[in-house]
Amino acid sequence: MSSVTELEFQAQAAESAPEQAIEGRSQWQLTWRRLRHDKVAVGSGVVILVMVALAIAAPAFAALTGHGPTQQFNSGTALNGIPVGPGRAFWLGADEQGRDLFVRILYGARVSLFVGIVTTAIGAAIGVAAGLTAGYFGGWVDTVLARFVDAVLAFPYIVLALALAVVLGPSLPVVMGIITFFSWAGIARIVRGQTLSIKEKEYIEAARSVGASSWRIMFVDIMPNLLGPVLVLATLYIPTAIVFEATLSFLGLGVQPPTPSWGNLLSGAESYYNVAWWYLVFPALALFITTLAFNLLGDGIRDAMDPRTERIFAAGRGRRRRDREAASAGAAPKDAYGLTGQAGGI
Amino acid sequence: MTIVRFLVRRVITGIVVLWLVATAAFFLFFARPTNTVARELAGKAATAQTIQLIKKNLGLTQPILVQYWHFLDKLVHGNLGYSYLDGESVNTIIAQDIPRTASVVVGGVVLWLVVGLGVGILSATRARSFFDRFSTFGVLGGLSLPTFVLGELLLFAVFLPLNKHGITFIQDGYASPSQGIGTWVGHMILPWVTLATVQAAVYTRLSRGSLLDTLGEDFIRTARAKGLPERRVIFRHGVRAALTPVVSQLGIDVGTLLGGVVVTEVVFGIGGIGQDSVTAVVQDNLPVIIGFVLLAAAFVVAANIVVDLAYALLDPRVRIT
Numbered sequence: 092m093s094s095v096t097e098l099e100f101q102a103q104a105a106e107s108a109p110e111q112a113i114e115g116r117s118q119w120q121l122t123w124r125r126l127r128h129d130k131v132a133v134g135s136g137v138v139i140l141v142m143v144a145l146a147i148a149a150p151a152f153a154a155l156t157g158h159g160p161t162q163q164f165n166s167g168t169a170l171n172g173i174p175v176g177p178g179r180a181f182w183l184g185a186d187e188q189g190r191d192l193f194v195r196i197l198y199g200a201r202v203s204l205f206v207g208i209v210t211t212a213i214g215a216a217i218g219v220a221a222g223l224t225a226g227y228f229g230g231w232v233d234t235v236l237a238r239f240v241d242a243v244l245a246f247p248y249i250v251l252a253l254a255l256a257v258v259l260g261p262s263l264p265v266v267m268g269i270i271t272f273f274s275w276a277g278i279a280r281i282v283r284g285q286t287l288s289i290k291e292k293e294y295i296e297a298a299r300s301v302g303a304s305s306w307r308i309m310f311v312d313i314m315p316n317l318l319g320p321v322l323v324l325a326t327l328y329i330p331t332a333i334v335f336e337a338t339l340s341f342l343g344l345g346v347q348p349p350t351p352s353w354g355n356l357l358s359g360a361e362s363y364y365n366v367a368w369w370y371l372v373f374p375a376l377a378l379f380i381t382t383l384a385f386n387l388l389g390d391g392i393r394d395a396m397d398p399r400t401e402r403i404f405a406a407g408r409g410r411r412r413r414d415r416e417a418a419s420a421g422a423a424p425k426d427a428y429g430l431t432g433q434a435g436g437i
Numbered sequence: 438m439t440i441v442r443f444l445v446r447r448v449i450t451g452i453v454v455l456w457l458v459a460t461a462a463f464f465l466f467f468a469r470p471t472n473t474v475a476r477e478l479a480g481k482a483a484t485a486q487t488i489q490l491i492k493k494n495l496g497l498t499q500p501i502l503v504q505y506w507h508f509l510d511k512l513v514h515g516n517l518g519y520s521y522l523d524g525e526s527v528n529t530i531i532a533q534d535i536p537r538t539a540s541v542v543v544g545g546v547v548l549w550l551v552v553g554l555g556v557g558i559l560s561a562t563r564a565r566s567f568f569d570r571f572s573t574f575g576v577l578g579g580l581s582l583p584t585f586v587l588g589e590l591l592l593f594a595v596f597l598p599l600n601k602h603g604i605t606f607i608q609d610g611y612a613s614p615s616q617g618i619g620t621w622v623g624h625m626i627l628p629w630v631t632l633a634t635v636q637a638a639v640y641t642r643l644s645r646g647s648l649l650d651t652l653g654e655d656f657i658r659t660a661r662a663k664g665l666p667e668r669r670v671i672f673r674h675g676v677r678a679a680l681t682p683v684v685s686q687l688g689i690d691v692g693t694l695l696g697g698v699v700v701t702e703v704v705f706g707i708g709g710i711g712q713d714s715v716t717a718v719v720q721d722n723l724p725v726i727i728g729f730v731l732l733a734a735a736f737v738v739a740a741n742i743v744v745d746l747a748y749a750l751l752d753p754r755v756r757i758t
Contacts, residue, residue: 249699253718254726258465334583338700341585342715357586361704364593371593375586382581390577 118319118396125395132391138384146204149197156182158191160198161349165189174367184369186359192369195351196377202263202352203381207333210267214274214332215325219317221275222282223309227290237283243276249338256344266345270332278324282317289313319396326389330382337378353378444742451738458734462727463508464501495521508727517731518724527728530713537611537709541701542694544625545632546687552633553640554683560641561648562671572641579638588631588704596627611707628705632698636690643686647679654678681751685744692740696733 116124126132145152153159158181167175167189174185183193225236252269259265289295290313298312333353339345340354348355356374364371492498496507511518517527560569592609599607612624651657652675660670697711706712710729717725 249697253699253715254465254730257718257721330581334581337583338585342700342703343719357589361589364589365597368593371589375590378586379582382583383578386577386581 122319122392122395126391129391129395131387132395135384135388135391138380139388142200142381142384143204145197146200149194149201152197153194156191156194158194160194160351161190163189164191167191174363174370176367177369183373184367186356186370187363187367192356192373195356196353196374199351199353199356199374200377200381202346202350203333203336203378206263206267206270206336207329207385210270210274210332211325211328214271214328215278215321217271218275218278219282219314219321222279222284223286223313223317225279226283226286227305227309227313233283236279240276240279240283243273244280248273252335252339253342253344256339261339261344261347263346263350266336266339269339270335273335274328274332278321278328281320281324285317285320286313289316323389323393323396326385326392330385330389333378333382333385440746443745447742447745451735451742454738455731455734459509459512459727459731460505462730463505466723466726512731517728520725521722522720527724530725531710531728531732534708534710534713535695536613537707538695538698538702538711540611540614540621540625541628541632541698541707541709542691544622544629545636545694545698546691548629548633549636549640550687553637554644556637557641557644558648558671558676560645561652564649572645576638576641579634582634584631584635584700585704587634588627588701591627591631592704609705611709628698628701628707631701631704632694640683640686644679644683647682648675651675651679677751681748684747684751688740688744688747689737692736692738693733695736697729 149160158164164185166180167185168187169175172187174187174189175181177184181191181193183191183196186192186195221236221240225233252273255269256265259268290308295308295312298308303312336345336352337354337357340352341358343355343358345354346352348359353374357371357378360367360371360374489498496504499507508518515528517531519526520530556572556575560572563569596607596609599605606619606623607626608624609627610624612620614621652671656678657670657674660674661667665674695710697714698707698709699711699715701707702709702711703715710732714726714729716722717729
């Protein structure tokens with residue numbers, strides 16, 4: 092046994108150790124555990140899932156009520172042309188053309204959620220790619236990309252969005268293109284900043300010293316570390332995108348009638364809310380509940396990701412102390428994510 | 438002297454930026470077949486010749502570079518051109534619209550600063566309290582409420598019932614301060630609340646975060662150790678240092694908003710720059726669109742200069758160069 096080197100000895104010791112001893116928890120497991128105890132975040136997640144389920148089940152509800160999303164019913168309006176209120180026939184009332192508001196809200200949810208999730212996903216992919224490239228390569232690549240990002244973020248986007256919608260003709264793909272165009276820049280800026288600090292770490296130097304390609308370092312070594320902040324940002328961008336689409340549709344330059352979207356439902360309600368409150372209130376509630384749920388969930392994920400950040404809704408002892416420490420340690424305050432603006436247009 | 442040099446340099450770069458914006462806007466809109474306006478002016482039954490004639494009269498048949506040259510030439514002389522639809526000077530339209538948009542912005546800014554900073558400072562000094570949790574929830578609520586929804590809900594829940602009961606103080610549409618301050622406030626209060634709700638949420642969040650960071654710094658501990666009263670520590674030392682990000686955000690917001698408070702103006706029928714730019718976009722009224730885009734860009738450029746100057750005043754470490 093004297094020939095056993097120290098290394099082999101350690102290896103043997105590790106093998107013979109009891110297996111259940113200590114199990115490492117990954118960052119994601121820790122995040123998930125913290126998130127599970129955050130009642131507000133869990134509740135928001137449930138609300139979102141219910142919304143998604145309702146949106147998917149929209150045709151089922153159309154069949155159940157016998158009201159298609161664009162079908163007009165004589166029974167939907169009174170003789171004086173005023174829409175019928177909520178009741179057994181029309182659960183949430185009808186609109187001025189005698190269409191079922193409930194069914195239209197559900198079909199509108201399909202548009203809103205689809206636009207919100209898809210544009211954010213594409214925007215996040217572009218943002219990560221651009222931010223990684225700019226941060227990793229630096230030099231003129233960085234200068235050009237960073238200035239371009241600044242320009243996009245500084246543009247009076249609502250006017251440009253309207254102009255683009257007119258030039259290209261308002262339609263769902265155009266609206267999604269416009270929203271994506273304005274959503275990637277914020278993500279790119281955060282990713283660039285994170286990349287700048289990560290690429291100076293020792294393990295990146297180690298990867299380079301064993302001959303890893305730039306491509307590999309960027310996507311295998313750096314990118315996994317960015318997923319946390321990007322996930323948080325994406326969750327918070329989804330409601331922004333939903334509001335953006337609704338605003339464009341409200342101004343008549345988004346999803347075109349008769350296809351329902353929450354924005355054009357509310358636009359239609361504008362001239363009828365004095366005689367038909369349900370026409371305004373229910374689509375507004377659907378929009379508000381959905382965006383609020385995404386915002387609360389995003390906030391919860393952020394808190395769960397970073398144990399140092401302030402956790403407003405999660406209970407616990409020694410919070411004040413942790414708060415001070417977080418502040419003095421320079422932990423990223425919420426606004427380091429650059430989310431102080433509401434991209435819905437004001 | 439440094440201030441003069443700073444201003445001269447910034448104004449020159451600002452003019453270059455405006456020229457770039459003007460050029461980009463010009464080519465974005467003119468370098469495509471523009472039949473919409475001519476068709477609208479000519480009516481549905483117009484023949485191809487009539488449309489061609491109208492386009493010729495509007496100068497749309499000339500080569501694009503010639504049009505661009507005429508456009509720049511007029512621009513240098515301070516003439517933004519004339520509306521396609523009624524021939525009104527764009528300068529006049531802008532002069533009519535600015536007081537309307539400014540009315541909305543000024544009151545909104547006051548309201549949102551008072552609420553946003555007040556709640557932000559209270560939340561930061563009472564971090565973790567019930568008030569703080571409640572305000573954080575309110576902030577997320579404010580951020581989740583799209584402007585047009587809030588505006589419509591206010592019309593529905595405030596304007597309508599009040600007027601039904603004969604209380605006519607609160608109105609929609611625009612009234613100028615020259616019609617009496619009371620009338621002006623009555624017309625503007627709902628747009629102010631609408632604008633301020635979203636923005637107050639943003640500013641609460643911003644000032645709370647910034648003040649929390651500042652309160653963790655050494656100079657605050659020093660101030661407390663000196664035995665200063667807490668009020669003085671927070672306001673004189675904390676808030677002043679924490680204000681810089683708020684000021685920069687404020688400058689950019691005011692600059693952007695003066696360029697048009699689009700949704701709020703549309704909801705309440707203010708008829709300022711925001712509403713008119715939507716109309717111009719829909720009608721394809723190019724001279725008006727480009728005039729508004731340039732105006733908005735000019736406000737943003739000016740706001741950035743003001744913000745940089747304000748930085749130097751607020752923070753003695755910042756030097757203007």
